[in-house]
Amino acid sequence: MTNALRLGIAGLGTVGVGVVRIIRKHAHLLEARTGRRIEIVAVSARDAGKDRGVPLGDYAWETDPVALARRDDIDVFVELMGGAEGAAKDAVEAALQGGKDVVTANKAMLAHHGQDLALLAEEAGRQIRYEAAVAGGIPVIKALTEGLAGNEITRVMGVMNGTCNYILTRMEATGQGYNALFKEASDLGYLEADPNLDVGGIDAGHKLAILASIAFGTQVNFDGVELEGIQRITLEDIRQAADMGYRVKLLGVAQRSPRGLVQRMQPCLVPAHSPLGQLEGGTNMVVIEGDAIDQLVLRGPGAGEGPTASAVLGDICDLARGVKLPVFGQPAKTLEAAQPAQTGLPAPYYLRMSLLDKPGALAKIAKILGDAGVSIDRMRQYGHTNGAAPVLFVTHKTTRASLDVALEAMATTDVIASEPVALRIEHV
């Protein structure tokens, strides 16, 4: 009777409302571009009574997202609830089993269950699309899976948690410390309910694991991501980095090494004049390097109603146009199990510590570094306070393993006032 693409939308938070709003506002534009009407049939959310600022009366209401996913009158199940487990995953599985395509923004679910869901979808001949799961409005999944399909991808990097970048760049701009800016971000509603998802690097790590799967033809392996948050970054780190021509970013890097797949999400120093170094506030950036393209840089809003809904709509339009793709760029059954690299490629490191005011303290540390094979490029000691002195080293290229040997040895001395901070200096 109709050629419309019929949607069921589960989750009416910021993103869900944004999707409804675009579909209502741009009905004609979307039909002109896809050749089909995009029609919302039914929706689902926790609270049916809440005023969400968009009229929802035309749509059937399901209290249970699984029931929504099983409706016979939808073609596409749009999952915008979030959460790695539980209702979101149950509903996505029900949708795929029931012959529906899925559009989702759920990075946690894909990072933890992407391989199983992709197998399920591909056996059922269905699609899972998830542009909104990585880097908000930036169409990076499309660029990597489709636009760069002719490349062997050599490295993927990204600043993909806007809240962390907001905190780090505001520390530099305002001269306030981490705790004050964490509170500011919290007051502004920028933090997840569990803030460790943001500042602990977990959310960004989910995104990196998804990109790595597409880039390297490996099964998503979030457990293989070396994770470190921004909680220990001080204003002093940011200032010392700036003084040496760097900026501190929570940077994700995925690349193949002779030892296996490297996936790191950790605060790094990047050159201040590189595109990544210049990134301000909540904006995201993904850098993709391939053997033919050399380097592609994508920059855009990483969150928010409009940008995330834009990504969801891109996927919906693809489905309306009949685009069919393997979930992770090649069939899930052909993806290799990722072999996580035990240790990453060598790099210079920034090393900050506080040394107690004892004779020979610096000599002890210097000897420990030397014994571990870590050679020092620059050293700086900058003023005593309370019987301890902050000391800064920049090392020559070394492996994290060598550095860890040195850090362990330092911990057994009696000259360290607090646990040292070690930040990789990434050439981008």
Added chain:
Amino acid sequence: MTNALRLGIAGLGTVGVGVVRIIRKHAHLLEARTGRRIEIVAVSARDAGKDRGVPLGDYAWETDPVALARRDDIDVFVELMGGAEGAAKDAVEAALQGGKDVVTANKAMLAHHGQDLALLAEEAGRQIRYEAAVAGGIPVIKALTEGLAGNEITRVMGVMNGTCNYILTRMEATGQGYNALFKEASDLGYLEADPNLDVGGIDAGHKLAILASIAFGTQVNFDGVELEGIQRITLEDIRQAADMGYRVKLLGVAQRSPRGLVQRMQPCLVPAHSPLGQLEGGTNMVVIEGDAIDQLVLRGPGAGEGPTASAVLGDICDLARGVKLPVFGQPAKTLEAAQPAQTGLPAPYYLRMSLLDKPGALAKIAKILGDAGVSIDRMRQYGHTNGAAPVLFVTHKTTRASLDVALEAMATTDVIASEPVALRIEHV
């Protein structure tokens, strides 16, 4: 007998050879990603005997690209010859009429004949894909047509001629003038056979016209692009701009205005700290603004064997995967005829001229500007040479039409030593 996607490639210059090289090198990768073998069946180029550094002996050779396009044993005709008219267009038409899909890097052909070719393709149920025609390796056609399909696009901007950006940024870096850098670019092989295609802004204008069509749902209208090259930019302009916090870029801008579609490709001043302002050398950048995404910035290599071949392969992989899209994002028969705006939106302008050393010269110019309704924000006169003094104005926001009235009036005075240079200051 086979599920391979069979290609005929016309044109074995840098890009054609790059495409052959990737298909040979990444045969397995491409098959894993698309589910089909990508097979070159036949090729065509002017000189069959030339050693191009890749083995071509496995492929049938056609001297006539139209004959290649008509072969029964190809699925896709890959046109990499270039030229708006003649053999390239004849062969593309023959391919479409014969039921083949087309992949092309030919911006001139699409800028001049895109609408007719799209109508032809869509009537025949065939695809024309042209990612490589705009901004080299950057998958901008895909981002605009697919990734941002849920947006009403509000503005598209781009630095899309690497040679011009190379000349302008090298002028600043080396302190050499335009002519010296033009020669350097020529010696390095960066210039088209007709250099006016580059430095006159024509090549970049072709690209802008293509992007505008997709962005605004209008028929490609290259004649509607207001074109100005970089030939009159002096080192002094670049230095004065830098002194005020700007950089000079050959910038394309397309947007809807109340008066119609604005398409401008001209040297502009952009803020030095904006992503466009920071762009160095031959790199390209496209900025897309939409009502949901806000702003997306794409940065990558705009030319060269690898990047351009990467874009061609992206299109080929899409065809292998069965992706079908209207050529300009919505069916060609639904595209509106563009109504070119007679005059662009108001902006501040940078205005450089040389005034003869006559009493009252400056007063005359100031009066002319005032009479035309152009008000002055800043003025600077910086030293006489040979009886004339360079004078610089920065105006408040004004229309180009008002400025043109003033420029015409200035030309009738006896105080101007040479034709003034007027550069728009673009807020990006």
